[in-house]
Amino acid sequence: MTTPTPDVEAAFLGLSATLTGYSRFRLLGTGxxxxxxxxxxxxxGEEVLGRLLTAFAVVEQEAAGDPAVxxxxxxxxxLSDELxxxxxxxxxxxWFVGTWYELPQDWRDRFATREQLPxxxxxPASYTEGLLWPTIGANPPxxxxxxxxxxxxxxxxxxx
Numbered sequence: 001m002t003t004p005t006p007d008v009e010a011a012f013l014g015l016s017a018t019l020t021g022y023s024r025f026r027l028l029g030t031g032x033x034x035x036x037x038x039x040x041x042x043x044x045g046e047e048v049l050g051r052l053l054t055a056f057a058v059v060e061q062e063a064a065g066d067p068a069v070x071x072x073x074x075x076x077x078x079l080s081d082e083l084x085x086x087x088x089x090x091x092x093x094x095w096f097v098g099t100w101y102e103l104p105q106d107w108r109d110r111f112a113t114r115e116q117l118p119x120x121x122x123x124p125a126s127y128t129e130g131l132l133w134p135t136i137g138a139n140p141p142x143x144x145x146x147x148x149x150x151x152x153x154x155x156x157x158x159x160x
Contacts, residue, residue, distance in 0.1 A: 008037070009037060011056065012036075012040075013027055013033060015052070015053060015056040015088075015091070016091065018060075019074075019088060020131055027095070030125075030129035036091070036094055036095065036122060039094065039100050040087065040090075043090075043100065043103065045114055051084060052084050052088065055077050055078050056074075056078060059074050059078065082107075082110070083111055086104055090103065094126075096130055097130050097132055098122055098125075098129065100120055100122055102118050103116060127140060127143070128143040
């Protein structure tokens with residue numbers, strides 16, 4: 001695994017934060033930023049990764065801090081793009097469930113320049129650190145227990 005340059009890592013975190021709705025700080029706290037960046041790089045190569053990050057930089061610049069413009073332009077320039085959209089959607093899924101999903105066959109037929117990564121859990125910690133758990137207000141089954149005796153009472157789910 002190569003060590004990412006700060007600019008690529010910062011751009012990757014910015015894109016990831018925008019796609020997931022979680023802050024860069026929260027994403028860094030998962031400890032998965034490096035393995036996720038390495039996974040995307042390995043799956044699609046430097047050229048596609050660079051195009052994805054460049055497209056996001058253009059979107060950010062066009063939005064100039066306006067969340068509605070950011071959302072609209074991200075959908076138009078990244079998520080709807082035949083090359084970038086499937087990669088961005090895989091990135092979202094990876095942050096939430098800790099699994100890289102093999103890119104669709106039509107994407108591979110048109111754009112793949114390397115052997116594709118099959119569907120796999122990215123790292124030993126990626127399942128427990130998935131954003132799915134804080135999003136639904138739960139702990140991952142079999143990990144991150146709430147403490148001794150927590151099973152005594154009914155679950156406490158706050159509906160806000």
